[in-house]
Amino acid sequence: MAVDAIEHAAHHVAHVAVAPTHSEIPELPNVITVLSEYFHGNPLVGWLHRWENLVFSLLVAAGLCVVAWRYGRKPSVIPRGGQNVLEVLVESIDAFVQRVIGPAGREHTPFIGTLFLYIWMSNLSGLLPGCKSSTANLNTTVGLALVVFCYVQWVRVKTLGVIKYLDHMAGSPRFDDIAELSLPLKLLIIPIKGFVMIVLFLLELVGEFVKPISLSLRLGFNVFAEDVLLAVLVGLGIAAGVMIHLPLPIQLFVVPLVLIFSTVQALVFSLLSSVYIALMLPQGEHH
Amino acid sequence: MPPILQLDLQQILSQAISFILLVIILRKVAWRPLLAMLDQRRARIEDELRQIAQSKSELAQLQNDYAKRLAKIEDEARTKIQQAMLEGKRLAIELQEQARAQGYEIMTKAKDTVELELAKAKVTLRDQVAAMTMDAVERMLRRKLDATADRQLVDDVLKELEEPRARTSDARSDR
Numbered sequence: 101m102a103v104d105a106i107e108h109a110a111h112h113v114a115h116v117a118v119a120p121t122h123s124e125i126p127e128l129p130n131v132i133t134v135l136s137e138y139f140h141g142n143p144l145v146g147w148l149h150r151w152e153n154l155v156f157s158l159l160v161a162a163g164l165c166v167v168a169w170r171y172g173r174k175p176s177v178i179p180r181g182g183q184n185v186l187e188v189l190v191e192s193i194d195a196f197v198q199r200v201i202g203p204a205g206r207e208h209t210p211f212i213g214t215l216f217l218y219i220w221m222s223n224l225s226g227l228l229p230g231c232k233s234s235t236a237n238l239n240t241t242v243g244l245a246l247v248v249f250c251y252v253q254w255v256r257v258k259t260l261g262v263i264k265y266l267d268h269m270a271g272s273p274r275f276d277d278i279a280e281l282s283l284p285l286k287l288l289i290i291p292i293k294g295f296v297m298i299v300l301f302l303l304e305l306v307g308e309f310v311k312p313i314s315l316s317l318r319l320g321f322n323v324f325a326e327d328v329l330l331a332v333l334v335g336l337g338i339a340a341g342v343m344i345h346l347p348l349p350i351q352l353f354v355v356p357l358v359l360i361f362s363t364v365q366a367l368v369f370s371l372l373s374s375v376y377i378a379l380m381l382p383q384g385e386h387h
Numbered sequence: 388m389p390p391i392l393q394l395d396l397q398q399i400l401s402q403a404i405s406f407i408l409l410v411i412i413l414r415k416v417a418w419r420p421l422l423a424m425l426d427q428r429r430a431r432i433e434d435e436l437r438q439i440a441q442s443k444s445e446l447a448q449l450q451n452d453y454a455k456r457l458a459k460i461e462d463e464a465r466t467k468i469q470q471a472m473l474e475g476k477r478l479a480i481e482l483q484e485q486a487r488a489q490g491y492e493i494m495t496k497a498k499d500t501v502e503l504e505l506a507k508a509k510v511t512l513r514d515q516v517a518a519m520t521m522d523a524v525e526r527m528l529r530r531k532l533d534a535t536a537d538r539q540l541v542d543d544v545l546k547e548l549e550e551p552r553a554r555t556s557d558a559r560s561d562r
Contacts (some may be wrong), residue, residue, distance in 0.1 A: 110436065118550060125391075140410055146406055151398070151401075153398065153402070154398060154401050154402060154405065156408075157402060158405060161405060161408075161409040164413060165409070165412055165413065165416065168412075168413050168416045168417035169416050169417075170416075171415070172417030172418075172420055172421050173416055174420065175420055175424040177424065177427070177428055177431075178407075186417070186421065187421060188417070189421065190417070190421045190425065191425055194422060194425070199541070204443065206422070209418065209422065210410065210414040210418035211414075213413075213418060214406075214409060214410045214413045214414070214418075215410075217413075218409060219405060225555075234402075236391070237398075238391055238392065238393055238394060239398035239399050240398075240402045241399070242394065242399050243399045243400070243402025243403040243406065244402065244403070244406060246399060246400075246403045246519060247403045247406050247407060247410075257518065260413075276447070280557060299453075320391065323390070324391050340498055362559055382448060
């Protein structure tokens with residue numbers, strides 16, 4: 101029955117790829133979609149299907165934790181085995197972050213590095229049979245954008261202090277110029293200035309939030325497009341192989357491109373997040 | 388609406404929280420230990436490089452000192468060799484002069500000896516001639532003969548004198 105479910109999912113993909121409709125976007129079947137086909141109506145499987153992006157995100161996170169625990173917990177001065185690979189990654193990411201942010205970037209290396217590894221592995225997980233790129237869903241990327249936004253604001257508050265942060269966000273309003281005005285004029289201008297401050301604060305906040313959101317949209321749609329491309333090519337391969345009863349692996353031709361784009365997308369997200377952090381730091385104000 | 392555009396606040400927050408947890412875990416388990424270890428290794432390598440540079444500098448200094456000392460030793464050796472050569476020449480000249488003086492002295496002594504021997508021989512010869520003359524005169528006086536007889540006497544004496552010489556020369560030729 102499981103084989104039937106997989107076959108059904110494959111035929112579904114082939115059908116969607118060959119004759120896509122407006123409502124149905126081709127998508128490669130993963131373990132959870134196969135389970136949902138097999139156990140249709142099962143509440144647990146239904147719940148898993150609803151949260152499949154989170155499930156695959158947690159799988160990637162668990163994989164990263166296992167590798168980190170295995171090779172990074174007690175590193176030896178003379179590296180061996182997987183520690184070599186991990187050290188190369190850590191050192192490269194640290195150098196990358198410090199090149200963007202400066203020497204103060206070391207403090208932010210864990211955050212940027214985890215962001216990069218998480219997005220990279222999530223992007224690549226779509227290439228594994230039965231898995232899915234959780235970053236092909238906007239809920240994941242917007243969640244990441246939310247974290248980046250909070251982190252950047254926290255860095256700014258830590259750097260400037262709460263008062264200066266609020267002052268900066270409200271456009272650094274000054275009341276010196278109305279000191280010489282008459283009281284009625286003052287009573288008129290102060291509420292207007294207060295309103296402008298609130299509007300500026302909200303605009304600044306939205307402006308700050310839009311930066312990572314734009315990143316998340318770029319990442320989400322790029323990975324989604326990659327997955328759709330793979331699904332379409334797999335579908336075409338299945339459809340083309342019907343005559344010979346053997347699916348043609350057409351999608352293998354774009355796998356190298358997917359590998360490159362997945363890495364580039366992860367790098368872009370991490371790089372621009374580093375730039376946002378750098379802009380929040382004191383030396384970033386001068387650029 | 389395509390599924391990609393269906394935003395779900397619960398899912399967004401779940402993703403955000405799971406990522407924050409991942410950052411916290413990886414920060415503690417991997418990033419901090421690995422970065423600390425990398426810093427430690429970098430410091431150690433820099434320290435070792437510094438030590439190597441210092442050792443190189445010391446080695447270069449030692450080589451320089453050694454070269455200087457070697458040059459000094461060579462100079463000293465050359466000076467000593469030159470001094471020895473000069474001393475040797477001086478000694479050779481001195482010895483030559485000594486030898487020359489000794490030779491001259493020996494020659495002088497030999498000349499003196501020869502002269503002395505010559506003088507002695509002359510005296511002996513004179514004595515012998517005088518004795519022979521006296522002998523001849525004695526014989527002449529003893530006989531008191533005529534001139535022919537005198538002449539005969541003198542010839543006899545002369546023959547007597549020549550006979551031993553002829554005998555000596557015969558003996559030499561026989562030998």
